[in-house]
């Protein structure tokens with residue numbers, strides 16, 4: 001967890017104590033402590049809880065967004081959750097109702113990214129709002145707050161956070177130049193078909209040919 005937090009920090013996604021990360025192993029969840037500076041996280045700043053939030057190991061109080069993390073595991077069975085106040089994602093979350101599918105890589109997150117309506121941090125209302133926005137997606141923006149990404153593994157959830165921040169930056173640059181074109185449903189379906197046919201995102205040896 002410390003490694004991935006440093007990776008998020010190096011990519012500019014972390015600001016001070018903002019953000020939290022968790023990973024699930026079976027019915028146990030390791031989660032960053034509230035007040036921890038994520039980019040400099042140590043093992044002692046990770047608390048282990050069960051899926052009801054009962055502390056099993058550690059000495060520090062878990063993140064104030066624990067309800068959100070546990071909700072994702074209970075509802076969607078994910079393996080990891082990353083929440084940040086990353087600058088590009090947060091800027092868009094103050095303006096948009098959704099990040100449209102302006103680039104085919106957004107399909108890796110499920111396409112259009114919804115913006116969950118605003119609620120105070122750490123409340124069950126915010127957790128519910130974000131859980132609804134994540135339906136069928138591995139990313140959501142939190143209105144006037146930040147972003148959440150999920151994945152089957154911690155690495156994948158972090159990768160999704162980096163991808164979302166990149167896409168939010170692309171949208172902002174594009175919107176500054178004009179009205180961004182959005183990929184329509186047919187274009188999105190064609191990408192999914194091509195990705196399946198070509199096993200997109202994995203390296204292949206020359207012997208596998210170019211089909």
Ligand SMILES: [Zn+2]
Nearest residue numbers: 019121145146
């Ligand atoms: Zn937050």
